[in-house]
Amino acid sequence: MANHTEVYLSEQVVVLCSCVLSLVGSTLIITTFVLWSDLRTTPRRLLVYLSVSDWLSAASYAFGVWMDFRSDSVECVVQGALSTFSNTSSFFWTVAIAVYLYVFIVRAAQREADNLVLYFHLISWGVPLAITIAATCLNKIGYNASEVSVGWCWIQIQAPDRILWMLLTGKIWEFLAYLTLPILYILIKRHIHTAHAALSEYRPILANGPQSHAFPSMADIKLTLIPVIFILLRIWSTVRFILLLADSPVRQNPVLVTLHGIGNTSQGAANCIMFVLFTRPIRTRLCTTLCCCCCKCREQSQDASSVPHRLLQDRDALAHKGEEESNIR
Template sequence: MANASQTQTEVYLFEQVIVLLSCALSFLGSSLIILTYIIWSDLRTTPRKLLVYLSVSDWLSAVSYAFGVWSVFRTNSAECVAQGAISTFANTSSFFWTVAIAVYLYVFIVRANQRVADSLVLVFHLVSWGIPLGITIAAVSLNKIGYDASEVSVGWCWVRINVKDRVLWMLLTGKIWEFLAYLTLPFLYILIKRHIHIAHAALSEYRPILANRPPAHSFSSMADVKLTLIPIIFILLRIWSTVRFILLLANSNVRQNPALVTLHGIGNTLQGAANCVMFVLFTQPIRTRLCAALTSCSQCRTEAEHPHRLLPEQDAPARREEDSAEGGRADR
C-alpha cells in the first residue's frame, strides 16, 4: 500500500465502451423492473416491492458509474466528489437491499411468518437507506471521497487514494458490506432451498394428483433455479472488485491488468440487468404480458388471457405446495 498513491490504473477506450454498455443494460433492466411494478398492480407483492427498491439503487448506480466511466476523472473536482458520493450511496444501498430480500424470503418461507416478514420492511428501509446515507455523508464531510486513480474503480471516483486511512474508508463505504453479503446470501438461500426440498419430499404421496398441474411444477422448478442463481450471480459479478481490492492491499500491479479492470467494471455495473433477466424475463407471467404488449403474436395474446397468478415472489408455488403438505399432515 505504500506506493498506491503514486500509481494510476490506465482506463482504455475499449474498457470504457464495454463498461458503458454494461451501465446501459443495467439502466434499462432496472427501469423495466420498476415500470412493470407500476403498470401491473396485481404484481405488487411485498418481495417485488423490495426488488423495486433494489432496482432504484441499481438504477442510480448505473447512472453514476456511467458518468464516472465516461469522464475518467483525474482530479478531486466537485463533479468527481459528487459522482463518488452518489455511487457510494447507491452501491452500498444495493448490498443492503439484496440481503434484505433474502432475509424477507427466509422469514416468509422458512419461518412461515408473513406478519413478521412484512413488519421487517420498515427496518429494511431504515437500514438500507439510512446506513449508506450516513456513511456517505460522513465520508464526504471528512473529505474521504474523490479521485482514486482507478486503483479500485474503472474511471469513477470513490475513496481518495492519497488519504492515510483509505483502507478503513474503503471498507466502510463498500467492502465490508460486500464481504458480509458474500457470507449471508449463500447461507440464507441454502436454508430456503433446503426447506423447499423438504416440503417437496413431504408431498411425495400426492405426486399423482399434482402431476396434473404442470404449471405449478414448472414455476417451482424455476423458483429453485432462481434460488440457486441469485447468490451465485451476485458473487460472480462482485468478486472482481474484491480481487482488485485485495491486490491493492498487497500492492500488486496485477490489479491494473486490463482484463481484470474490465471484469471489475462489468461486475459493478451489471447487477440491474442481471436482476431484470431473473425477475422479469425469467418470470413467466411478466414475460407473457410483456410479449403481449410488445407484439401482436396470437400465441402471446392467448397466454395473456390466462396468466398464472404471480405468487409471493421466488415464484412461490413451493410455498403453496408447502401449505398443502402442512394441511395434509394436519389431516392425518
Template sequence: MDSGNQTVVPIPEQVVVLVSCALSFLGSSLIILTYVVWSDLRTTPRKLLVYLSVSDLLSATSYAYGVWRFFETNSVDCVVQGAISTFANTSSFFWTVAIAIYLYVYIVMFNQRLADSLVLFFHCASWGIPLAITVAALCLDKIGFDASEVSVGWCWVSIQAPDYLVWMLLTGKIWEFLAYLTLPVLYVLIKRHIHRAHSALSEYRPILAGSSPSHTTMADRKLTLIPVIFILLRMWSTVRFLLLLANSPARRNPVLVTLHGIGNTFQGAANCIMFVLFTRPLRTRLAAALCCGRWSKPASANGSEAASNAALEGPSRNWAHG
C-alpha cells in the same frame, strides 16, 4: 502503495463498461416500470426487488458518468459522482441481504406477518446506513479521486487520504464481505427447505395427480437467485481490493479491470433478464404492449391474485424445468 500511477483503462474497455451501465439502467427501469404499470404484480417480494432496482439504477447512472469522464484528478463532479455511487452501491448490498432475509422468514419460518413487518426496518437500514456513511465520508473529505485502483474510471475513496483503506471498508467493502458471509447461509437454508418440501410433496403426487406446486415454493424460488447473481458479479471488485491490500500489480490486469467494471454495473440488467425477460407472463405482457400498445392488466377469470401468482410462479416453473 505507489499512488502516483493510475490504472489504465483503454477506450474499448471503457465502451464495454458503458454498455453494461446502459443495460443495467434499462433493466432496472424496466423492473420498476412493470411494477408501476401492472398493479397485480405488487407483491412484497417484487416490491423489494424494485427497491433494489432503484439502487442499481443510481449505481449504473453514476458509474456511467465516471467511466465516461474517466477522472484523472479531484474535481467537484468527481466528488458528487463518488458520493452517489457510494450511497447507491452500499444500499444495493443492504437490499440484497434484506431480500434474502425476507425470503428466509417467509419461506423457511413460514411467517408472512413477521416478514412483512421487517420491511420498515429494511428501509431504515438500507437507505439510512448508506446515507449516514456517505455524509460522514463527504464531511471528512474522504470521497474523491482513487486513480482507478479499486474502480474503473469512476471516483470513490480518495487515494490521497492516509486512512483510505479504512474508508474503503466503511463505504462498501465491509458490507460486501458481510453479504458474502450472510447470503450463502440464507440461500442454502432456503434451498434445503424447498428441497424438503418437494420431497414431502412427492409422496402424495400419486394422490394429488392434478395439483400444482405451492405458491410459496414456486413463486419465491426464483428470487433466491438474487444472492447468486450478486456474488458472481461482485467478486471481481473484491479480488481487486484484496490485491490492493497486497500491493500487487495484478490489480491493474486489463481482464480483471474489465470484469470488475461489468460486475459492478450489470446487476440491474441481470435482475431484469432473470425476473422480467425470463418470466413468461411478464414477457407475454411486454410483447403485447410493444406490439399492440396494450399496457393494461389482462383479464383473468380468477382476478388479481391469480394473475399475480402466474407472474411469479410461471418463471419459477420454467427455470426448474430448464
C-alpha cells in the same frame, strides 16, 4: 505503488454498455411494477427499491467512466458520493430481500416478514446515507486513480486511512453479503425441497405431473442463481481490493479492470433477466404489450399513408360531379 491505473477506450465502451443495460433493466423492473397492480407484492416491491439503488449506481458509474477523472473536482466528489450511497444501498437491499424470503418461506411468518420492511428502509437507506455523509464531510471521497475503480471516483487513493474508509463505504458490506446470501438461500431451498418431498408423498399423481415440476424447478433455479450471480459479478472488485492491499501490480491488468467494471454495473441487468425475462407471466405480458404497440403503430402508419389516397379519390369524385352538373346545364 503506481499512481494511476490506465482505463483504455475499449474498457470504457464495454463498461458504458453494461451501465446502459442496467439502466434499461432497472427501469423495466420499475415500469412493470407501476403498470400492473397485481404484481405489487411485497417481495417485488423490495425488488423495486433494489432497482432504484441499481439505477442510481449505474447512472453514477456511467458518468464516472465517461469522465474518467484524473484529479479531484466537485463533479468527482458528487459522483463518488452518489455511487457510494447507491452501491452500498444495493448491498443492503439485496440482503433484505433474502431475509424477507427466509422469514416468509422458512419461518412461515408473513406478518413478521411484512413488519420487517420498515426496518429494511431505515437500514438500507439510512446506513449508506450516514456513511456517505460522513465520508464526504471528512473529505474522504475523491480521486481514486482507478486503483479500485474503473474511471469513477471513490475513496481518495492518497488518504492515509483509505483502507478503513473503503471497508466502511462498501467492502465490509460486500464481504457480509458474500456470507449471508448463500446461507439464506440454501436454507430456503432446503425448506422448499423438504415441503415438496412431503407433498409428493401424499400427492404422487400431482407431484409427478409436468405442471407440478415447472414452477418449483424455476424457483429452484432462481434461488441458486441469485447468490451465484451476485458473487460472480462482485468478486472482481473484491479481487482488485485484495491486490491493492498486497500492493500487487496485477490489479492494473486490463482484463481484470474490465471484469471489475462490468461486474459493478451489471446488477440491474441481471435482476431484470431473472425477475422479468425469466418470469413467465411478466414475460408474456411484455410480449403482448409489445405486439399491441406494434399493431397500433402499423395501423396508424397505414391510416396516415391512406390519407393522400383518400384525398385524391375525393378530389376526383368532386371533379366528376362537376362535369356531370355542367353537362346537365
